[in-house]
Amino acid sequence: MAINQSTAPAETGLRGPRGEPVTLDVNGATYAIELEPRVSLLDALRDHLDMTGTKKGCDQGTCGACTVWMDGRRVLSCLTLAYSCEGHQIATIEGIAQDGELHPMQQAFIDHDAFQCGYCTPGQIMSAIALLREGNATTDADIAEHMSGNICRCQAYPNIHAAIREVRDADDGG
Amino acid sequence: MTMRPITFFRAGSIDEAVAAVSSHPDSAFLAGGTTEIDLLRLNVVQPTLLVDVNDLPLTYLEDVDDGGVRIGAMARMSDVARAPRIVERYPGMSQALLLGASEQLRNMASMGGNMCQRTRCSYFRDGQSPCNKREPGSGCSALTGINRGHAVLGTSEQCIATHPSDVAVALVALDAMIRTIGPDGTNAIPIERFFLRPADTPSIEHPLAHGELIVAIDVPALPVARTSRYVKHRDRASYEFALVSVFSAMRVDDAGNVAELRLALGGVGTVPWRAHRAEEALIGRPATPENFAAAADAEFADARTTPMNEFMVTFAKRAIVRELSEVTS
Numbered sequence A: 001m002a003i004n005q006s007t008a009p010a011e012t013g014l015r016g017p018r019g020e021p022v023t024l025d026v027n028g029a030t031y032a033i034e035l036e037p038r039v040s041l042l043d044a045l046r047d048h049l050d051m052t053g054t055k056k057g058c059d060q061g062t063c064g065a066c067t068v069w070m071d072g073r074r075v076l077s078c079l080t081l082a083y084s085c086e087g088h089q090i091a092t093i094e095g096i097a098q099d100g101e102l103h104p105m106q107q108a109f110i111d112h113d114a115f116q117c118g119y120c121t122p123g124q125i126m127s128a129i130a131l132l133r134e135g136n137a138t139t140d141a142d143i144a145e146h147m148s149g150n151i152c153r154c155q156a157y158p159n160i161h162a163a164i165r166e167v168r169d170a171d172d173g174g
Numbered sequence B: 001m002t003m004r005p006i007t008f009f010r011a012g013s014i015d016e017a018v019a020a021v022s023s024h025p026d027s028a029f030l031a032g033g034t035t036e037i038d039l040l041r042l043n044v045v046q047p048t049l050l051v052d053v054n055d056l057p058l059t060y061l062e063d064v065d066d067g068g069v070r071i072g073a074m075a076r077m078s079d080v081a082r083a084p085r086i087v088e089r090y091p092g093m094s095q096a097l098l099l100g101a102s103e104q105l106r107n108m109a110s111m112g113g114n115m116c117q118r119t120r121c122s123y124f125r126d127g128q129s130p131c132n133k134r135e136p137g138s139g140c141s142a143l144t145g146i147n148r149g150h151a152v153l154g155t156s157e158q159c160i161a162t163h164p165s166d167v168a169v170a171l172v173a174l175d176a177m178i179r180t181i182g183p184d185g186t187n188a189i190p191i192e193r194f195f196l197r198p199a200d201t202p203s204i205e206h207p208l209a210h211g212e213l214i215v216a217i218d219v220p221a222l223p224v225a226r227t228s229r230y231v232k233h234r235d236r237a238s239y240e241f242a243l244v245s246v247f248s249a250m251r252v253d254d255a256g257n258v259a260e261l262r263l264a265l266g267g268v269g270t271v272p273w274r275a276h277r278a279e280e281a282l283i284g285r286p287a288t289p290e291n292f293a294a295a296a297d298a299e300f301a302d303a304r305t306t307p308m309n310e311f312m313v314t315f316a317k318r319a320i321v322r323e324l325s326e327v328t329s
């Protein structure tokens, strides 16, 4: 195919660089918004969909504050373009509570005092729920290793790990 | 930091992806984006067109050649690491994958993208310091700068940047083959020829033509790899690049001699480093700590160090001796 700027986008499939309509599926709802292709999923959520639960720490993949799920898998929204998310299901911290009731992991974070400033917390929770689903949280070392992608400047790690253990063991028991 | 404006194209087929990139000089493939989006935002790379290859049917793993595995270029690191045939046949490769990055990044990062990831040299990444890799002819800030984590093997006067990949270390030890489809058709590149040392052209890291897409990585059958291992030493326990890493697969015969050995190193070379000299020094010789140490010495005979990274030579040699001793015991 020829990449010719004068050809209509619909013909070539080229999109941008100006803003164009994009359809995003977030927490089960469909949103049609206009975005430039350079906008990350993180910025689309925070600046265009007013979902500010997902946090921006580094914008470089090194902190995990921006962790969301794409098709059920935890990923970093700062290194994902919103355009690449079309046709995929995105889940954020805003969609975790059901019918006004906190997700058990959210409740466990409160019960175990698993945060101080709270900035890393949405990412920690999205990561922690995914971790239990992945099934790699058998030992304390497993939890530490598989949560290493979420940095906590306040060093709440022991309490975060305690919260994860509690939900894991409740799951096992129930 | 705001990224420069880009045009976006989501490729529906391999041909479409190859055509889109090869016909546009300032374009790049976009896989997991964990290198590409990062460097775009840092203004280290400046493509004006991104061709998203995430829809291509390249996420498979399949058997080839009586016990080998073909890994699709879009297979994600997390999936490859836990695929039973990888865990059984090449446990060291599975370990290398799981010791890289974080689970979130491994869920995004593709195997093809991993082969093309760029160095973590901070002068390269800052987008402004003189750097021959980013801007040919501008000089190398690391030579006289902070170079504690820089390479000691395979360096040149132009560049001493470390190759950051873990899984590529396993793949050079396993003699993997990189399969591509480009504007001129299909190609198969032995992995050690895929990673180019900096020499006089540090900006050229691979023999790929513009628009040449990695479609698969073939890992040949290798029975000794069933007991392979990967150990990674670094500044923090997880989510960190290697200071020194060692991939090993060794068979010692009944007489106590090294019958087979595949050895490769991460963190110390400008490319994922196959330790050919150490392998040659050990094959057919008794598997003793003294011989391991002599082999490690041979591997690092040509090491070029700076005051800040000379510790790496001792560190790496000890890592080799310790790893092979543990494998033997």
Ligand SMILES: Cc1cc2nc3c(=O)[nH]c(=O)nc-3n(C[C@H](O)[C@H](O)[C@H](O)COP(=O)(O)OP(=O)(O)OC[C@H]3O[C@@H](n4cnc5c(N)ncnc54)[C@H](O)[C@@H]3O)c2cc1C
Pocket (backbone or CB within 6 Å): A060, A061, A062, B028, B029, B030, B031, B032, B033, B034, B035, B036, B037, B038, B073, B074, B099, B100, B101, B102, B105, B108, B109, B110, B111, B112, B113, B114, B115, B116, B117, B164, B165, B166, B167, B212, B213, B214, B215, B239, B240, B241, B242
């Ligand atoms: C914080 C952080 C920590 C990390 N830690 C580690 C670590 O410890 N060990 C490790 O090994 N890696 C590590 N990585 C690097 C990571 O593994 C790579 O960024 C990733 O593998 C790149 O794959 P991708 O699919 O995201 O590629 P992309 O970012 O999409 O692409 C990377 C490059 O490859 C090109 N490309 C992509 N796919 C193809 C293809 N099929 N054919 C040809 N060209 C292609 C792109 O155009 C681009 O130039 C880390 C990354 C981050 C951000």
Ligand code: SF4
Pocket (backbone or CB within 6 Å): B119, B121, B122, B123, B124, B130, B131, B132, B133, B134, B139, B140, B141, B142, B143, B158, B159, B160, B161, B202
């Ligand atoms: S070591 Fe290589 S990448 Fe780093 S500044 Fe020098 S030329 Fe650039």
Ligand code: FES
Pocket (backbone or CB within 6 Å): A055, A056, A057, A058, A059, A060, A061, A062, A063, A064, A065, A066, A067, A076, A077, A078, A079
């Ligand atoms: S903001 Fe995405 S990893 Fe830090």
Ligand code: FES
Pocket (backbone or CB within 6 Å): A114, A115, A116, A117, A118, A119, A120, A121, A151, A152, A153, A154, A155, A156
């Ligand atoms: S609670 Fe402050 S960064 Fe984790």
